[in-house]
Amino acid sequence: MLSTAIVHQRDLLNLVVSHYPQSIVATPIADERIGCGVLTPEFPISPLVLQELKAYIENSLNYCHLALCSLREINLNSFTSSPSDSSPSTLNTSMRSSSAVEGQFPPGWNTKFFDVTNHAKDHLSPRLNVVAPLNSLRSSLHKDPLPYHSITTKGNGCTPRNSGSPRFTDPFSQPPPGEGSSTQQQHPHEQNLNTRLLAVDSNPPWPRISSAANSEARKFGGQKAKPGVVLQKLNDGKRGIPDDGHRGWKKYGNKAIQNSNHCRGYYKCSLKECRAKKMVQLTDRDPTLFEVTYVGKHSCSSSTAHPRCRHRSTQMLSSSLVHVGSNGSSEGGQATSTVTKEDRAEDWKTQRAAASIGTNLVVDVSNPIIDNGWKGGKYSNEHNYSYSYFNMGMTTSTTASTASEEPKQCEVGEGDDDVDQDEEGDVCMDTYLHQSSRHHQAAYSLWHDFDTYPTLSTD
DNA sequence: ATCATTTGACCGCA
DNA sequence: TGCGGTCAAATGAT
Numbered sequence: 001m002l003s004t005a006i007v008h009q010r011d012l013l014n015l016v017v018s019h020y021p022q023s024i025v026a027t028p029i030a031d032e033r034i035g036c037g038v039l040t041p042e043f044p045i046s047p048l049v050l051q052e053l054k055a056y057i058e059n060s061l062n063y064c065h066l067a068l069c070s071l072r073e074i075n076l077n078s079f080t081s082s083p084s085d086s087s088p089s090t091l092n093t094s095m096r097s098s099s100a101v102e103g104q105f106p107p108g109w110n111t112k113f114f115d116v117t118n119h120a121k122d123h124l125s126p127r128l129n130v131v132a133p134l135n136s137l138r139s140s141l142h143k144d145p146l147p148y149h150s151i152t153t154k155g156n157g158c159t160p161r162n163s164g165s166p167r168f169t170d171p172f173s174q175p176p177p178g179e180g181s182s183t184q185q186q187h188p189h190e191q192n193l194n195t196r197l198l199a200v201d202s203n204p205p206w207p208r209i210s211s212a213a214n215s216e217a218r219k220f221g222g223q224k225a226k227p228g229v230v231l232q233k234l235n236d237g238k239r240g241i242p243d244d245g246h247r248g249w250k251k252y253g254n255k256a257i258q259n260s261n262h263c264r265g266y267y268k269c270s271l272k273e274c275r276a277k278k279m280v281q282l283t284d285r286d287p288t289l290f291e292v293t294y295v296g297k298h299s300c301s302s303s304t305a306h307p308r309c310r311h312r313s314t315q316m317l318s319s320s321l322v323h324v325g326s327n328g329s330s331e332g333g334q335a336t337s338t339v340t341k342e343d344r345a346e347d348w349k350t351q352r353a354a355a356s357i358g359t360n361l362v363v364d365v366s367n368p369i370i371d372n373g374w375k376g377g378k379y380s381n382e383h384n385y386s387y388s389y390f391n392m393g394m395t396t397s398t399t400a401s402t403a404s405e406e407p408k409q410c411e412v413g414e415g416d417d418d419v420d421q422d423e424e425g426d427v428c429m430d431t432y433l434h435q436s437s438r439h440h441q442a443a444y445s446l447w448h449d450f451d452t453y454p455t456l457s458t459d
Numbered sequence: 460a461t462c463a464t465t466t467g468a469c470c471g472c473a
Numbered sequence: 474t475g476c477g478g479t480c481a482a483a484t485g486a487t
Contacts, residue, residue: 251464253479
């Protein structure tokens with residue numbers, strides 16, 4: 001798309017020859033009409049084809065705008081320090097964004113905000129528009145007297161508006177099957193964009209686990225939330241399994257599961273004394289969405305454990321997690337964390353700092369409970385005991401849910417030959433996982449390079 | 460050579 | 474007995 005917007009003579013000629021071989025006619029026309037100096041007498045082209053090319057080029061220009069706007073919005077996220085700032089008021093958001101961005105662009109760049117209404121969506125974000133460079137190209141196109149199929153723009157023309165032109169062939173504008181539905185089908189690129197926009201500007205910006213989890217679970221599994229399970233989006237542009245902030249996972253098995261189109265992968269923490277595991281399986285409904293079941297806790301997360309195997313909570317920037325297992329059962333969200341208060345405070349400070357310096361980390365300040373990156377931890381004696389990162393696109397939020405009942409206390413050592421107690425004496429409530437612990441795990445001589453792995457502060 | 464992943468076999472549980 | 478979790482040798486990647 002972008003490459004075709006950069007119209008050089010040779011490129012355009014190649015485009016014409018490859019796509020419109022029938023257009024080579026005997027009558028040459030004035031090449032300056034297209035404004036790009038494209039044609040040569042050796043390659044005359046029909047006015048009709050010129051019209052099409054013109055529309056094609058402008059189409060590309062419009063999406064250059066869109067790309068620029070997207071980039072500016074990502075940049076804009078840096079200025080949104082907390083979801084509480086994300087007012088539902090478009091005007092307020094625009095004003096705030098405008099002032100926040102002021103001074104971020106070179107002189108002469110036109111920065112304006114306007115609402116986007118060409119696609120029906122639940123939540124729309126004001127788009128930051130940076131139009132000056134492309135407007136010059138656009139205006140040269142508009143000067144052309146040819147009756148091309150135009151993409152009508154309103155306001156400053158940041159986002160293309162498809163005003164009924166049947167030839168508007170942008171890759172993003174597949175008409176949604178349903179109106180105003182968040183589940184409408186969109187091009188993946190637009191989905192990403194909208195997700196990010198929604199993450200910044202919707203109100204409330206961060207869905208609480210209880211509703212979001214069950215909603216997602218119903219959407220993808222037709223059932224209520226399962227304990228200990230999260231739905232996690234594959235990272236943008238990456239393959240494999242989604243990043244959950246921990247690099248020390250080692251795959252130890254893969255299994256085809258009945259009534260499922262995808263195999264389930266089995267992972268364990270590569271630190272041999274650590275017994276955290278997870279199972280990862282693609283959902284059938286969405287091949288980019290993983291159902292991740294976390295089992296056990298990281299003994300390596302305690303302050304006395306190997307510092308290289310600590311969590312990477314502040315780097316969970318690009319994966320998307322939806323917790324679907326916070327029902328308060330003994331399987332999911334009740335483990336007593338071994339993360340110390342100092343760790344939590346440090347995490348919190350780190351996240352706040354990251355949010356303030358523009359790493360697109362947005363933290364819900366109304367819930368100062370910092371996830372350690374794993375499911376099932378508990379950081380306080382409050383009733384909030386299950387939580388997860390809720391991460392949409394480029395932004396991350398920490399959320400917490402409140403149980404409808406008090407979490408049950410778990411007995412130490414229940415169901416296992418190992419005492420689930422760490423060196424600080426905290427009870428570890430991963431007693432549900434030890435079916436296979438009789439099998440002594442062979443000593444893997446596989447160790448990750450944790451040295452590149454930022455560690456949180458140690459005691 | 461080292462390390463990560465794959466894969467068939469094995470095992471326990473329902 | 475079948476399914477799912479795990480093991481560990483084989484294989485692939487770097």
